[in-house]
Amino acid sequence: MTERQPDEGPAADQQPLQPEPHFARIVETLAVPALIWTGYLANPADKEAKPDLDLAKYQISLLEVLEQKTKGNLDKGEENFLADMLSTARLAYVRASARLAEHPPKQESQPAPSEEKEGQEKQSEKKD
Numbered sequence: 607m608t609e610r611q612p613d614e615g616p617a618a619d620q621q622p623l624q625p626e627p628h629f630a631r632i633v634e635t636l637a638v639p640a641l642i643w644t645g646y647l648a649n650p651a652d653k654e655a656k657p658d659l660d661l662a663k664y665q666i667s668l669l670e671v672l673e674q675k676t677k678g679n680l681d682k683g684e685e686n687f688l689a690d691m692l693s694t695a696r697l698a699y700v701r702a703s704a705r706l707a708e709h710p711p712k713q714e715s716q717p718a719p720s721e722e723k724e725g726q727e728k729q730s731e732k733k734d
Contacts, residue, residue, distance in 0.1 A: 629680065629684045629687075629688075630684070630687055632672070633669070633672070633687060633688050633691050634691070636665055636668045636669045636672065637665070637669060637691040637692070637695055639661070639665045640662050640665035640666050640669065640695040640698070640699070641694070641695060641698055642655075643657060643658045643659070643661040643662035643665060644657055644659070644662045644695070644698035644699050644701070644702040645657035645698075645702050645705070646694075646698035646701075646702070657702045657705075657706065659699065659702060659703060659706065662695070662698075662699050663699065665695070666692070666695050666696060666699060669688070669691065669692045669695060670692065672688065673688055673689070673692060676688070
């Protein structure tokens, strides 16, 4: 991978090195969040894996659009990289869905509708 060198001069010290832009960067920009939202990768912000399958599905659909719109316009390496990343994201989504089905996240305990109604009746009795 080639890194772009910052321009020479006083401001050059303040500019971060940026990788060369290429097709794989576009794919990674879409695939990595999909893998984070499936829980396959930990979120770099908090180092935790917290799946959000709606967001993962959206990111995967963006990869699918990219695949459709670039069909026939990629070299073999780019085509394979996109296919591999899309396959990995889809598999991670399926596995995350299965995990969540087996072990649904614990929700805060909320009173059952009958308990809630009883609580409201008791409060109205106190007011009277």
